[in-house]
Amino acid sequence: QKEVEQNSGPLSVPEGAIASLNCTYSDRGSQSFFWYRQYSGKSPELIMSIYSNGDKEDGRFTAQLNKASQYVSLLIRDSQPSDSATYLCAVRLISGGGADGLTFGKGTHLIIQP
């Protein structure tokens, strides 16, 4: 059974601070990991992908992956009110039997307080 777990929040962070979002996954066969941002009433949009252990930085965003601990995180530096959204962790498993999409966590609701 594939599972992706996130704290639902809300996570409240002051403007300008670092927001840290965490995700754990159950299947050691998982190969690819994604963070999507979803504003209320909108569709998810990809903000980061990571495939290897370690850190990957893109602007104010850093994704961190630790496959041994089955843990992936997203750091948002210099948080802005526009970062307020729900962040979805998504994991892809190479099933071997056919593509079956991404498995998503339930999302963490992030609030950046001005």
Place this chain on the structure above:
Amino acid sequence: IAGITQAPTSQILAAGRRMTLRCTQDMRHNAMYWYRQDLGLGLRLIHYSNTAGTTGKGEVPDGYSVSRANTDDFPLTLASAVPSQTSVYFCASSDLPLQVVSTGELFFGEGSRLTVL
């Protein structure tokens, strides 16, 4: 603008009625997916298609059917709608079947909000 188009954007439907949600993409992506999103349950995969002519079941396929007659279109049909199918439905696509390592970004449509009474 290239992307995924879903229709209708919103629909209220009587229980027992048949409904087809349409999804069209113009990115020539091989793989397409239907998810439903419910409060507290997140995004759950209903059906997927790796390529035209093939389909597969996701996590919550019961009560839904799909077809993939060509690359661009992937309609989702509710044969006899029930209130538990009230949800927001997202169609998504990706450029390769997801067996391939280091790929897999999903592009989402804007969603179809369905209410079954």
